[in-house]
Amino acid sequence: MESKKPVFNFRELLVFLIAPLLIGLLILIAFLLTRDSFEFSIGSFKITGSLLGSLVALMAVFLGGWQRFYTGITDVLNKKITVNVFVTIAISISLLSGEFLPSAIIILIMAIVGSLEAYTLDRTRKSITSLLDLTPKTANIKIDGEEKTVNISEIKIGDVVVVRPGERIPVDGVVIEGYSSVNQAPITGEPLPVDKIIGDEVFAGTLNETGRLEIKTTKVGEDTTIAKIVHLVESAQESKAPIQNIADRFTTYFLPTVLVIAILAFIFTGNIKTAVAVLLVACPCAFAIATPSAVSAGISNMARKAVLIKGGIYFEIAGKMDILVIDKTGTVTLGKPVISEIISFGIEKDELLRICATAEKYSEHPLAKAIISYAKKQNIKIDEPDDFKATAGMGVSAKVNGKNVLVGKESFIKDAGIEISDNVKNVYLKKVGEGKTVVFVALYNKVSGIIAIEDEIKPETVSAI
Structure with a gap:
């Protein structure tokens, strides 16, 4: 929050x-x-x-x-x-x-x-x-295909609200059109943006970071989640x-x-x-x-x-507690994804990182930004990708130096018809078991590497615990 x-x-x-x-x-x-x-x-x-x-x-x-x-x-x-x-x-x-x-x-x-x-x-x-100030005073609603700016108090349940990148969401609702990453820190305390696609729930006061969303209103005013948190x-x-x-x-x-x-x-x-x-x-x-x-x-x-x-x-x-169960992201960590390990299969690690960073160059996803940032720190040259395409909540595809490249989730790779070998799967399960986020990199229609990403631990975490 x-x-x-x-x-x-x-x-x-x-x-x-x-x-x-x-x-x-x-x-x-x-x-x-x-x-x-x-x-x-x-x-x-x-x-x-x-x-x-x-x-x-x-x-x-x-x-x-x-x-x-x-x-x-x-x-x-x-x-x-x-x-x-x-x-x-x-x-x-x-x-x-x-x-x-x-x-x-x-x-x-x-x-x-x-x-x-x-x-x-x-x-x-x-x-x-002051948390309530995070909710905008006006909003754009869609009526008969046209957008109209209205006061937040005029919005009713069922209205379709249009939220552009960089704007805060004015109501609780469900995404009915569009794809974006939304920063829900005021509600969940999680600083990492969450991918939102059609059917996902969004909350008033949260920040729409990347894409345009159309949201069907389910709660307004005092009934929104952020208002209830304040009253709590x-x-x-x-x-x-x-x-x-x-x-x-x-x-x-x-x-x-x-x-x-x-x-x-x-x-x-x-x-x-x-x-x-x-x-x-x-x-x-x-x-x-x-x-x-x-x-x-x-x-x-x-x-x-x-x-x-x-x-x-x-x-x-609290003074009588023996065990404390706490959330990790943003609580004991900085909420900032960083590359912890690059595992390549039949390709040099620097080359794998170059290809992956090039494919992700125009992606707005936080994990893509982490990969690009790491590549720059390693002085890796990032080229211009061709045929770049982002698939909501899954990954990206692009051509890098004429080669087809896929970067994303396991399901994204499988949906493309690429087989994941037992060796790669074992490495993947091991890294997931360590609490890391795993990104697959496929080249020549086979998995060429895995990039493990983790959340950086806060310097004061050890002393705080």
Whole structure:
């Protein structure tokens, strides 16, 4: 899956930090006011700096904590003891005892981390929903033999969409005319293009690389595969991992214990501030914000690296895994085909490579490009082929220096009436067993060689595994 990696944006971060900054400013004002000894009277009512400071601190508490208080009260009414209940009780007792500034500072800490978490999630959603931008806004549909450009929202199931080379496919559908190689990386994560012929399924957001396709629409809009992938990741972020319930389970026992300790502290010291200090120090801020932040950041980080996590629960399960089964192409490899071996039968390897590269010169297939690239690196001269013809999904035929040459799959060679000897077949099966792609080269109506192609392993694969 492709997605754009979000770039750090200070302005966006500033928007999310507006509330914490405002709370921090109020706390600073409250601190300065409480240290000032000024006072004045309004009628018989005397106003001091300490009183004003307490009022400003109280404003900071309610500005930053009202949502948590609301949730805490709701949980109490639902007979649940949660982290938010603990925070609500601790802050409420602190306020009733007159400790406004310490309460505001606790709220500030939670507001800062909460804003950073919201900022991270917002960037994640943008990076994931940017996948939908891969789907073009307009498309060419075929009506009564003529092409017409329409908005993507106007396409209906059953419409025939025309997609030219270099264009992205706008809908899910089935190829009814044409042949091409399609890069399906946004859907499958596989960077190697896949050959598409009549009857093959294609997906919205994928890139048509080589040929013109006519596609009968089967799914549009929210029903397309790429849209479902985006919604899958979004719903995964919103789901709770079992570990996220630890804080609430812990609080069920922790809150009564801390309340008893706070009461004992007040009994033995006779100082309400000591009891309040116990509550504020024990306030489980980290429990309330750490786990959701870690799970959400983990899901988003993996999504940007083309790994979809269905939910937080799977992170927890991953820690208990004994065996990991993973796809090879594009995951542990670069997704770039390279020549690993050339096996010739009765012909020099360089000559076999020259003939094969010449026959493939005008082919757009990724394997053909790999062969031509390898020949150039070996300083092999590539001539002009005659009578070049590409057969969709099978191979190519051409004349090289007057000789008929076939390059392609085993079935392509057999369909041409060329017999494959037991020796060649054994070599072929051995290379296939090694996980390599095999291309046959036939000359003089017999197999003259085999080219083994493999996917290059990523340098970091060994350390990653």
